[in-house]
Amino acid sequence: MIYFLRGVIHQVNSDSVIIDVRDVGYEVLVSHIDAYEVGQNVLLYTYNVVREDENYLIGFMDIEERNVFMSLIKVKGLGPKTVINALSATTPQDVINAISSNNVAFLKKLPGLGAKAAGQIILDLKGELTGSKGNPKQYEEVYDALKSLGFKGAAIDRVLATINEPNASTEDILRIALSRLKK
Numbered sequence: 001m002i003y004f005l006r007g008v009i010h011q012v013n014s015d016s017v018i019i020d021v022r023d024v025g026y027e028v029l030v031s032h033i034d035a036y037e038v039g040q041n042v043l044l045y046t047y048n049v050v051r052e053d054e055n056y057l058i059g060f061m062d063i064e065e066r067n068v069f070m071s072l073i074k075v076k077g078l079g080p081k082t083v084i085n086a087l088s089a090t091t092p093q094d095v096i097n098a099i100s101s102n103n104v105a106f107l108k109k110l111p112g113l114g115a116k117a118a119g120q121i122i123l124d125l126k127g128e129l130t131g132s133k134g135n136p137k138q139y140e141e142v143y144d145a146l147k148s149l150g151f152k153g154a155a156i157d158r159v160l161a162t163i164n165e166p167n168a169s170t171e172d173i174l175r176i177a178l179s180r181l182k183k
Contacts, residue, residue, distance in 0.1 A: 002046050002057065009040045015088075017059070019044065028059035029081070031088035035061065049080050058084050068092040075124045077117055086110040099125050101168060102138040105160030142173045151181055 005028065007021035016029045017036050028044055030036065044059035045066045058080055060066040065087065072083040072095075087095070089110050098106040099122055107118035139160055146156045159180045163173055 002048050004043055004045045005057075005059070006043045007041075009036050009038050009042060012036050012038060017042075019059075026057060028057045029084055030059045030061075031065070031084050032061075033088070047080065062092075065092045068095055071125050072121065075117070075121050077120065078113075082112040085112045101163070101165045101173075102126075103160065103163060104139045105143070105157055106163075109157070109161045138170050138173060141170050142177055145174055146177060146181070155181060 005019050005021050005026055007019040007026075009017050010020040010025055011018040012033065013027075015033060016027050017033070018025045018027050019042065028046065030044070036042070042061075044061065045063055046060070047058045047066065047069065049056050049058065058069070060069065069080075069083055069087060072078055072086070073080055087110075094106070097103075102122055104115060104118045104122065107113055107121055108115045113121075143153075143156055143160060147153065156177070159177050160173075162180070163176050165172065165176065168176075
């Protein structure tokens with residue numbers, strides 16, 4: 001297994017970089033492609049995907065992102081490409097916060113993740129990544145309450161995706177959402 005690569009960015013593509021490691025070029029899929037520039041010296045932690053029909057590397061700028069990735073690919077229905085695509089739209093800490101606070105709305109806004117996958121992530125990883133258990137239905141209850149008060153679904157989703165409050169009760173989340181929706 002290749003644990004990390006240290007080298008110089010030779011080329012930046014739409015979702016990958018080519019790293020020159022002692023005159024050998026490795027193509028590595030990465031999140032946050034805009035963080036890389038040709039000529040930049042990098043150390044990328046990697047995950048090697050080997051399947052019957054494909055073989056590729058995924059790279060991470062820090063070990064925290066790699067650890068979150070490794071946890072997410074254990075969730076039923078999530079593959080490496082889906083997870084790296086989702087991570088490209090957020091930070092590892094935001095994912096941990098969303099899981100900790102049962103924020104399905106935040107997770108389902110990430111590319112490639114829907115409501116079912118977001119709920120499964122919380123069910124599978126809440127204890128692993130945050131050390132606690134919780135109710136993944138919490139944000140759905142808040143959504144339903146806000147909808148019954150006459151707020152539009154898109155506005156509710158937008159506000160709930162910004163709330164990452166670990167250990168907040170359903171009532172606390174509802175209170176925060178209401179204050180943000182009234183602005």
